[in-house]
Amino acid sequence: MKKMTTIRSLAFTLLALHAAASEACRVPPAGQIVTPDEQVLMAGDVAVAQAIGATPLGDYLVEYRFQTLEQLRGTGRQVFTVIGGPEGFNNKDSSFNNHWDPAFWKRGGGRTINGSDCVLRPGFVVGNTYLVFLGLQPTWRSFEKIEMAGGRPNPDDRWLAFVTQKLAPWRDYPAR
Numbered sequence: 001m002k003k004m005t006t007i008r009s010l011a012f013t014l015l016a017l018h019a020a021a022s023e024a025c026r027v028p029p030a031g032q033i034v035t036p037d038e039q040v041l042m043a044g045d046v047a048v049a050q051a052i053g054a055t056p057l058g059d060y061l062v063e064y065r066f067q068t069l070e071q072l073r074g075t076g077r078q079v080f081t082v083i084g085g086p087e088g089f090n091n092k093d094s095s096f097n098n099h100w101d102p103a104f105w106k107r108g109g110g111r112t113i114n115g116s117d118c119v120l121r122p123g124f125v126v127g128n129t130y131l132v133f134l135g136l137q138p139t140w141r142s143f144e145k146i147e148m149a150g151g152r153p154n155p156d157d158r159w160l161a162f163v164t165q166k167l168a169p170w171r172d173y174p175a176r
Contacts, residue, residue, distance in 0.1 A: 025118035031137045033108035040166040045074030045134040051124040085121030095145045099159035110140030
């Protein structure tokens with residue numbers, strides 16, 4: 001009987017620890033769930049880029065390499081990297097119907113969500129194209145998938161059009 005009580009106590013303790021660890025981030029940091037206008041206002045380095053490679057680093061980390069297709073603001077590197085998580089891990093492989101889905105436009109919308117530790121680890125599909133915001137704290141909208149149309153980023157993508165239009169006056173100014 002004493003052995004059974006000890007086993008139950010151990011099981012209860014392990015379950016409690018697991019529950020605490022899995023709920024470590026009950027509320028995402030406010031900086032991760034900004035509005036679309038806030039996202040663009042903070043923008044310093046923004047590019048439309050294609051994922052061209054992925055190198056696993058271990059511990060659910062992956063280094064993704066990107067080829068810049070169009071620089072909307074910032075330094076204009078031809079190739080850059082983003083450290084993230086595995087494809088599909090805390091990410092939706094979605095363009096939200098070319099960003100016309102109302103869910104995308106709500107506060108906290110976007111394809112990348114934080115993990116239980118409140119850290120964003122974006123995942124990407126090699127060959128796909130993304131609108132990438134670099135430099136500042138990443139948000140749930142910092143790495144949005146952009147569908148291709150006729151070999152170019154889809155001009156009917158609402159998020160891409162919104163960002164391009166909002167950044168146009170600042171395109172030639174250096175990143176913050």
